[in-house]
Amino acid sequence: MEKQDSNGKFIVPIGPQHPALKEPGHFEFAVEGEIVTGAAVRLGYVHRGIEKGAEARNWTQNIYLLERVCGICSHIHATAYTLGVEKLANVVAPPRAQAIRTLVAELERIHSHLLWLGVAAHEGGFDTLFMFSWRDRETVMDLLEMITGNRVHYSTNILGGVKIDLDDEKITAIRKGLDFLEERTHHYLKVINTDETFLGRTRDVGTMSRQQAEELGAVGPTARASGVPRDLRVEAPYAGYHEFPVRLITATEGDLHARFVVRMNECLDCYRVIREILDRLPGGELATRVPRRIPEGETISRVEAPRGELVYFIKSTGGDKPDRIKVRTPSLCNWGTVTSVAVGHKLADMPMLLAGIDPCFSCNDRMVRVNRPDQSQTWSWENLRQYGIEYYR
Amino acid sequence: MNTAWILLSLLIFPGGLFLLGSGLVYEWVDRKLVARFQNRIGPRWFQPLADVVKLLAKEEIIPQEVHRGLFLLLPVLALAGALTAALYVPLIGFKPSFSFPGDLIVTLYLLSMMSLCMGLAGANTVDRFSLVGATRTLTQLFSYEAPFLLALLGPAIVTGSWQISQINAQAGNSLWFIITQPIGFVVALVGLMGKLELPPFDAPEAETEIVSGALTEYSGRGLALFRIGKDVELVIGLTLVAAFYLGGLANPIEFLLKTMGLLVVMAGLQSLFARLRIDQTVGLWWRVGALLALAQLLVLILLRG
Numbered sequence: 115m116e117k118q119d120s121n122g123k124f125i126v127p128i129g130p131q132h133p134a135l136k137e138p139g140h141f142e143f144a145v146e147g148e149i150v151t152g153a154a155v156r157l158g159y160v161h162r163g164i165e166k167g168a169e170a171r172n173w174t175q176n177i178y179l180l181e182r183v184c185g186i187c188s189h190i191h192a193t194a195y196t197l198g199v200e201k202l203a204n205v206v207a208p209p210r211a212q213a214i215r216t217l218v219a220e221l222e223r224i225h226s227h228l229l230w231l232g233v234a235a236h237e238g239g240f241d242t243l244f245m246f247s248w249r250d251r252e253t254v255m256d257l258l259e260m261i262t263g264n265r266v267h268y269s270t271n272i273l274g275g276v277k278i279d280l281d282d283e284k285i286t287a288i289r290k291g292l293d294f295l296e297e298r299t300h301h302y303l304k305v306i307n308t309d310e311t312f313l314g315r316t317r318d319v320g321t322m323s324r325q326q327a328e329e330l331g332a333v334g335p336t337a338r339a340s341g342v343p344r345d346l347r348v349e350a351p352y353a354g355y356h357e358f359p360v361r362l363i364t365a366t367e368g369d370l371h372a373r374f375v376v377r378m379n380e381c382l383d384c385y386r387v388i389r390e391i392l393d394r395l396p397g398g399e400l401a402t403r404v405p406r407r408i409p410e411g412e413t414i415s416r417v418e419a420p421r422g423e424l425v426y427f428i429k430s431t432g433g434d435k436p437d438r439i440k441v442r443t444p445s446l447c448n449w450g451t452v453t454s455v456a457v458g459h460k461l462a463d464m465p466m467l468l469a470g471i472d473p474c475f476s477c478n479d480r481m482v483r484v485n486r487p488d489q490s491q492t493w494s495w496e497n498l499r500q501y502g503i504e505y506y507r
Numbered sequence: 508m509n510t511a512w513i514l515l516s517l518l519i520f521p522g523g524l525f526l527l528g529s530g531l532v533y534e535w536v537d538r539k540l541v542a543r544f545q546n547r548i549g550p551r552w553f554q555p556l557a558d559v560v561k562l563l564a565k566e567e568i569i570p571q572e573v574h575r576g577l578f579l580l581l582p583v584l585a586l587a588g589a590l591t592a593a594l595y596v597p598l599i600g601f602k603p604s605f606s607f608p609g610d611l612i613v614t615l616y617l618l619s620m621m622s623l624c625m626g627l628a629g630a631n632t633v634d635r636f637s638l639v640g641a642t643r644t645l646t647q648l649f650s651y652e653a654p655f656l657l658a659l660l661g662p663a664i665v666t667g668s669w670q671i672s673q674i675n676a677q678a679g680n681s682l683w684f685i686i687t688q689p690i691g692f693v694v695a696l697v698g699l700m701g702k703l704e705l706p707p708f709d710a711p712e713a714e715t716e717i718v719s720g721a722l723t724e725y726s727g728r729g730l731a732l733f734r735i736g737k738d739v740e741l742v743i744g745l746t747l748v749a750a751f752y753l754g755g756l757a758n759p760i761e762f763l764l765k766t767m768g769l770l771v772v773m774a775g776l777q778s779l780f781a782r783l784r785i786d787q788t789v790g791l792w793w794r795v796g797a798l799l800a801l802a803q804l805l806v807l808i809l810l811r812g
Contacts, residue, residue, distance in 0.1 A: 126635050126717070134715035147642075148785060237715045239706060239782020245545040311707055311780040314787055461639065462784040465715040 123152070126461060130159050134237060134465040137475035141468065145461050153456035153464075155449050160476040161502065166495055168439040173199055173273060173408055176436065181267050183441060184477045186229060189215075189222045190419040191441075192271040197352055198415030198428040199273055202408050209357070209396035211275035216354030217391045218262065218270045219417075220384045224295065225254045226420035227377045230472045231302060234374070237465035238315045243305060250298045257291045260284060275401025285392050296385045299378055306374045316371040320455050320467045323368055330450040334422020336471045339376045340368035346418040353417075358390050370470050377472075407434050419444055421472050443477040516604040522593045530738030531555040533770065537741070540774035555738070559731050567727030572633050581628045582725070582732035588620030589739040596746045597675045597755075600762035606672045611663060614671060615656055618743065621736055622648040622702065625711075628733075629721025640720025643711040643785045647701060650792040651708075655698030657800035661691040662751040664807050671750070679755030690803045692752040694796050699744040700773060701788070703737060707780035708788055745769050 123144040130138035138159035144152035164183055168176050180195045181188040193215055200207060207215075228251040235243035255265050262268035262278055270276050280288075306312065322332070327340035337344050341364055347355045348362045363379045365372035412429040422444030429438040448471035456467060516522055534555045542549025569578055595603050595610040603610075622644055629641025662684045663669050666677040678684060685692045701708040712720035722733055749756060749765040756762045783791065 124635070126639065128716075133718055145639075148639075235781070239709065239713060239715070240780070241706070242545045242778045243781075245547055249546055309781065311783060315781050315784070460784055460786065462710060462713065462716055462782075 128464065128468075134468070135475075136233075139473070139475045141464075143456065143461060143464055148460045148462065150456050150459050150461055150464065153453045155453055157449075157475065162476070163495075163498060163502075165439055165441060166498060168436060170435070170495070172434045173404075173406070173436065176439070177271060177273070178267075178269065180439070180441070181269065183443070184419075184474055185266060186226050186474060187222060187419045187421065187424075187477075188267045189218050189270055190417055190424060192269075193219060193353065194415045194417040194419075194424050194426045195428070195439075196271045196273055197417065198413050198426050199408060200404065201413050201415065202411050202428065202430055203273075203404050204409070205274050205402055205404050207275045208399045208402060209354075210398045211400050212354040213357065213391050213396055214276045214278065214280065214400075215271065216358060217280075217388055218258070218268060219353070220388050220391075221254055221258055221261075222268075223420045224381050224384050225251055225258065226472075227381050228254065230377060230420075230469070231374070234370075234466060234469040234472075235312075237469045238312065240312055240315075243302070243312075247302060250295065253291050253295055257288055260287060272401060274404040275399070277400065279400060280392075280395065285395075288388065288392060292385045292388060296382065299381045299385075303375070303378045303382075306371070306378065313371065315463070315466060316374060317369060319370045319459065319463050320470055321367070321369040322451055322455050324366075326454070327368065327451065330454060331447050332422075332451050332471075333444045333447045334419070334472075335373060335376045335380065336422065336448050336451060338362075338364045339372035341366045344423070346416055346423055350416060354391065357394075357396075358387050360387050370466060373470050407432060408436075421445055421474060421477075422447065443474065445471070445474045445477050448473070513604075516594070521598040521601060522590055522604060526590065526593050526598065526739055526742065527735055530735060530742050531559065533741050533745070533766075534738045536767065536770055537774055537777075540771060541778050544774060544778040559735060562726075562731035562734070563728055565727040567729055568724075570632055570634070570724045573631050573724070577627065577631050579729070581624045581631070582729040582736070585621045585624035586732045586736040586739070588617045588624070589736045589743065592617035593739065593743050595671055596743055597672065597750050598742070598746055598762070600756040600758040600760070603672050606670060609669045611659065611669045611671050611674070614743075614747070615659065618702065618740060619648065619652060621740055625721045625733065628725065628729075629723075632724040634724050636717040636719070636723045637721050639717045640711055640723065643717075644704075644721050646785055647704070647708065647711055647788060650789040651698045651701035651796070654694050654792055654796035654800045655702065657797065657804055658691045658695035658698060659747065659751060661688045661800075661803060661807055664804070664811065671747075675750040675755045677755075678751060678753075679757050683752065683754040685752045685754075688752070688803060688807070690799045692748070694800045695748050695752065696769065696773065697776070697796070699748060700776065701792070702744060703741055705773070706777045707783045709782055710785040710788060713782060742766070745773075 126143045126145055128141040128143065129135045130140050140156040142154045143150050164179060168179055171179055177192050177195060181192045183191045228247050232244040232247040232251070235247065258268060259265050261280070261284060262270050270278055322340045324341040327337045327342050332340065332342065333344065343362055343364055345362050347360045361383050363376055363383060365376050408430040410430055410432040412427070415426040415428065417424050424444055425442040427440035428436055431437045452467055452471060456464065459467065519525060535550065535552055539549040569575060592614045594605045595614045597603050626641045626645040626648065629637040629644060662674055662678060666674045668674055704711050712722070722730060725733065745766040746756065749769055753765045756765065
């Protein structure tokens with residue numbers, strides 16, 4: 115292990131294997147004493163070739179593959195994909211299906227935000243909050259398991275609708291769980307806003323102005339904490355969000371503390387929306403028929419994942435397999451905000467700053483290859499695999 | 508005092524083996540309490556012992572580009588310092604094995620050996636996490652040491668003696684110093700937490716930033732010795748604070764009740780706060796801790812004079 119790099123800077127590497135990161139990513143922080151003077155990011159350790167894999171599977175199989183892009187927000191990936199394919203096939207899922215999709219998406223948002231609260235608290239050395247928030251997160255995990263049969267990969271969506279239904283017993287259980295979670299979320303908000311040591315680690319740390327957030331293309335709660343009113347559920351409602359509108363939650367401070375507050379307030383709004391869905395759950399069918407072959411065409415499908423805007427590009431040539439699926443996950447958009455606000459902060463703030471955007475590494479690791487006109491070529495699966503082996507050798 | 512007695516007190520009881528054992532027990536109580544406060548189940552009673560046995564059985568890897576002698580010597584030195592310090596404090600409520608006027612200062616210096624050794628151990632390697640950890644360890648040493656010393660000087664000045672056994676005896680005869688010198692007690696207890704690098708003062712070994720701080724490169728025996736050393740320091744530190752501020756330690760039952768009571772408070776404090784950054788730690792100690800301790804010391808001196 116060499117002491118200094120060629121530029122004579124003292125670099126503290128975080129990752130790819132590091133206790134702060136539960137997924138592999140590599141960050142290099144140049145420090146002077148405790149002050150960070152430079153930050154660099156390197157991703158790609160969990161590239162799994164999912165986009166290429168999607169081209170080899172048929173439209174239905176792809177739901178299950180794409181759900182596995184992310185281990186936390188799996189449902190929203192399947193939702194983005196099915197909404198896109200339904201648009202291509204000119205099919206609209208029945209209202210009850212849309213409502214159930216929205217319900218599961220909001221439950222997933224709660225689980226994701228509570229998970230993040232724990233992780234971020236752990237990065238700041240507040241393990242008690244970590245343990246408590248994860249204990250309470252089990253409530254929403256149990257609810258999701260009860261509704262869908264799975265804790266993480268819910269497999270709720272099918273093309274043209276959903277495959278699970280809600281009955282009175284489940285609805286009562288959800289309401290009971292929500293009451294408990296709401297009370298706990300209020301408690302966490304109080305902790306976040308009043309605990310002196312915690313405020314010392316979050317207030318005025320990693321402050322990002324609204325202009326910066328817009329220039330860097332931040333999305334999701336990270337952007338909303340800087341005052342950017344950007345939430346697809348409000349701007350371009352999809353699935354059940356026409357019927358059950360959500361509130362746009364923003365803060366103006368732009369620091370870590372604001373991100374905590376925004377996410378917790380979003381949880382509170384999730385409880386409200388879910389209750390509304392349960393109150394006015396539309397009746398009717400759960401799914402409509404979708405043809406096996408999707409008509410030729412291409413579409414963009416945008417949804418609001420817990421971490422921000424998720425974009426799917428889907429292209430069909432009229433067969434039973436997609437021609438191209440491109441996934442752009444929200445984590446990728448937010449990396450720029452970390453590296454640009456890191457400079458000038460203490461090394462001790464870095465883990466929290468990294469966690470502050472709620473990064474999901476396996477989500478954003480996919481290959482980008484810029485084709486120049488003179489060397490354009492098509493890569494086969496075998497080529498890609500070989501390239502990957504050579505790259506990491 | 509004959510030679511056999513000296514050897515016995517050094518190696519078996521109350522120093523040596525017995526102290527190592529009680530260190531592990533106290534570590535378990537601390538871990539279990541923190542776990543329960545955090546709504547976890549926590550380790551079983553033999554976990555600290557199992558950890559130590561496991562570490563001792565493992566290979567000790569000596570990294571490249573370190574000073575071999577120093578690398579092997581520092582853990583031994585740290586543990587030896589802590590074990591020696593134990594001879595001057597009223598462990599288990601018994602009279603200290605050795606005692607002489609001014610042993611308070613010697614004991615405190617021996618206790619600081621641990622942090623110093625850890626700092627040197629970190630600086631000895633070329634690992635970047637260790638280097639940052641070593642800097643933080645030493646920075647923290649400079650921040651808590653003075654207030655901790657001042658806090659322990661309070662009872663010493665009131666009793667007019669710098670001998671731990673005498674202060675202990677005097678504390679038992681008068682009103683508990685925690686009532687007459689509450690600030691000193693708080694500073695001493697929190698100082699002890701800083702000394703042991705317990706949360707929220709665990710910036711020197713913050714795992715989410717610098718993996719394991721100064722001890723990142725240590726494995727096997729060296730790590731085991733450092734850990735035992737810390738456990739021993741926990742017991743000695745609790746004994747000192749209890750003897751000075753909680754009305755002295757006259758018998759084993761008092762010892763057990765008072766030190767365990769302190770440990771419960773400490774475990775509570777550990778689970779209440781988020782980790783302080785190293786600059787916040789230094790700020791807290793010099794802007795608040797040291798000033799409060801100094802003010803109390805001034806009052807004591809003026810009242811006596």
